[in-house]
Amino acid sequence: MGLASGLPSLVPSAAFGEPFTLGVACGDPDPGGFVAWTRLAPQPLAEDGFGGMPADPVPVHWQVSSDPAGRNVVRHGVYVASRAWAHSVHVEVTGLRPGREYWYRFKAGPYVSPAGRALTAPVPGTMPRSLRVAVCSCANYQHGHFTAYARMARERPDLIVHLGDYIYEQGSDHVALPGGNVRAHEGPEAVTLAGYRRRHALYKTDPDLREAHAAAPWAAILDDHEVVNNWTSLIPAQRREAAFRAYYEHMPLRSPARPGSTAVQLYRRLRWGRLATLHMLDTRQYRDPHLCGAGYSSCPTPADPARTMIGLDQENWLLRGFRRSQARWELVGQQVFFGQRDRDPGQGRLVRQDAWDGYTGSRQRVTEGWVKAGVRNVVVLTGDVHAHWAGDLVLDYDDPGSHPVGAELAVTSVASGGDGHDDDPATDPLLAANPHLKFHLRRRGYLMVLVTPGALTADFMTVPYVSTPGAAALTAATFTLSDLVDGLHRQA
Ligand SMILES: [Fe+2]
Structure with a gap:
């Protein structure tokens, strides 16, 4: 019929x-x-x-x-x-x-x-030849055109992983770009259910976004701006419920993500045969509040082992997944920067409190968890930072000789931050102060990841501008990880 x-x-x-x-x-x-x-x-x-x-x-x-x-x-x-x-x-x-x-x-x-x-x-237990994943985050409608979504759609990936900031809550009066916004939200800051519904609807009127949805299945998770900038459990429950409900209503999510009498569960696993398991984490709903604000601070992180980024239930679920997994590649999709990113060039530490740097005990337990489980290859996929980053993950960031035990690929924004600019890697203070970090670029774009049994290849894709539509996508850098060979390698 x-x-x-x-x-x-x-x-x-x-x-x-x-x-x-x-x-x-x-x-x-x-x-x-x-x-x-x-x-x-x-x-x-x-x-x-x-x-x-x-x-x-x-x-x-x-x-x-x-x-x-x-x-x-x-x-x-x-x-x-x-x-x-x-x-x-x-x-x-x-x-x-x-x-x-x-x-x-x-x-x-x-x-x-x-x-x-x-x-x-694929059939569970089989080893598929490949998995092609497009990864993206942070699409501020006011900051630019969604060209990266359209370019991603044309790649016809097997899966699109969206790591959050799918909408921004701010009102049309919120101007963050120095030259003024590229286009305007439909009204004031989203606070009520009607406001969040209208904001989601505005975003989906964008043809590039609709094209990306129609091109491939998505695995999506929210971050802060689907509710409000840098929110934690301290945000009023009514506003959070309205934001979560509108998010579910506008996303292809399964029933555990449907707001009801119990908590909304967004963390989950997707399996691609024995080739890859994707663990999608929720770093917002269960985290302890910031201790020193959300921004950069030299505030010492307390040794309190109970302080958590993902909550103990989710942490146990993740570590259990590592212990039981038989996948060649463990992909961890999550919102905020995982490895250390220290802005202090000297002995001190200046780190972003909203990221895992503000929850170092949690980071250590998760990292040690996959090391102890003997997991074969771990790649953390990260959003939030509005810049491309590639870095090795280690057990001790203060020891320059600490061996890589995984890799982090952070994807830049689709539009947030406007056109962006090129940094000179030779003089980039963040790369100099953090030897485990290998690459940093402040342009808009997305990440294309090709997973095969023998290697994982990540193309950092950029679009040269988002202030007007129609830019072509370029490959700014390519990094590879070989099965069982630790550490990222840049391709010439
Ligand atoms: Fe963002």
């Missing part, structure tokens, strides 16, 4: 106009399926946050096909979209074949959505 011949709608089709203004998305693939997402919003920026939809529930027909044109339909059904969830649709598709490409689309009333491309994960 195609979507053209659906069941009659509960709501007459004249009740709303073209509803697929926010595009389609899919996420969290497993061997049997994925989450297929859309949201009905004929007027995406409607003041009340309901997207111009009537109050009634609306049946949304969905289908998954093995061909892009949607002729060979392999799964289909009806999902009733309700006003309580802003007429969002989260279909957890099951029963598909592993390691395959699929396409999905929706129909509401007489309207048919564009098609999205999905993939299922």
